[in-house]
Amino acid sequence: MEKYWHKQTADKPLFPDLQWSRPENKMQAGKLFIAGGNAHGFAAAGEAYGEATKAGIGTARVLLPDSLRKTVGRIFEAGEYTPSTPSGSFSQLAIAEFLDMSAWADGTLLAGDFGRNSETAIVLERFVTKYSGQLTITKDGIDYFVNNSAGLLARSETLLVLSYAQLQKLATSAHFTTAFTFDMDFLRIVDALHEFTQKHQAHIIVRHLDTIFVAVDGQISTTTLPEDTKIWRVKTAAHAATWWLQNPTKSFEALTTAVL
Secondary structure: OOOOEEEEEOOEOOOHHHHOOOOOOHHHOOEEEEEEOEOOEOHHHHHHHHHHHHHOOOEEEEEEEHHHHHHHOOOOOOEEEEOEOOOOOEOHHHHHHHHHHHHHOOEEEEEEOOOOOHHHHHHHHHHHHHOOOEEEEEOHHHHOOOOOOHHHHHOOOEEEEEOHHHHHHHHHHOOOOOOOOOOOOHHHHHHHHHHHHHHOOOEEEEEEOOEEEEEEOOEEEEEEOOOOOOOOHHHHHHHHHHHHHHOOOOHHHHHHHHOO
16 A cells, blocks of 8 residues: 555544544634535535534534625524625625635634525635635535636645545646546545645545545545445534634544545
C-alpha cells in the first residue's frame, strides 16, 4: 500500500488521540458561521446547524435570505436574515453580512440550497475572494465554482465536500490530466486524489460507492460507510468544519476523524 494512503474503519480510527482531546467547554469549542438556503429550500442550513451542534461546536450562527423569515422564523430560532433577491436567494447586499459573520467565526460553512441565481453567484464569488479563513463548501455551493475552479482550488484553508460527479466537473474545469470516471478502480481513485491535492491547495472529501475519501496535501484516507448511508454531504461537511476549526494545525487528522 502506498505510504500516502491510510485505511480507517469504525472500530479502528486512524487518530484515536484526537477523539480524546476534544474541547472541554463551549468557550473553547469554536465558532462556526453557516450560510445557505433560498425561498424554496432551508433543509441544508438547518441540518448543518443541527449536525455542527452534534459534532460539538461551541457556537454556530446561521445566515439565511430574508425570503425565509416568514416560513422558518418561528421554528428555527438560530436563523439570522439578510437581503434576498425577488426570487428568494441571497442578493448582492448580503455580502457585507457574510463578511461580518465570517470575521466573528473561526470557520465558515456554505451549506447549500442556494438555488440558481446570478446575484447569489456574485455574492459567493466575492465572499470566497475576500474571506481568508477556513472555508467548507458543499452541495450546490460547489456548483457555483465548477466552471471557474482555478481560484477556489488555489485558495488555502478550503475544504470541498462534494459528490463524485461534482469532482469530475471540477477536475475537468481545472484541466487535470486524469479523468475521474465512474468505472475507475479503487487504487486509481486514491492515486488520482493524491495527485490532485498535491497540485491544488483545496482539501477534498468525496464519496464513491460505499467509501469516503479524504484528501489533504496528497495524503489520502479511506473510510467505509454503512450500506444504508445515503444522505451524507451536509452532515459530513458540518462535522468536518467543526473538527477542522478545533484542530486547525491538523487538517488531515481532523477531517479523517470527522467522517467517523
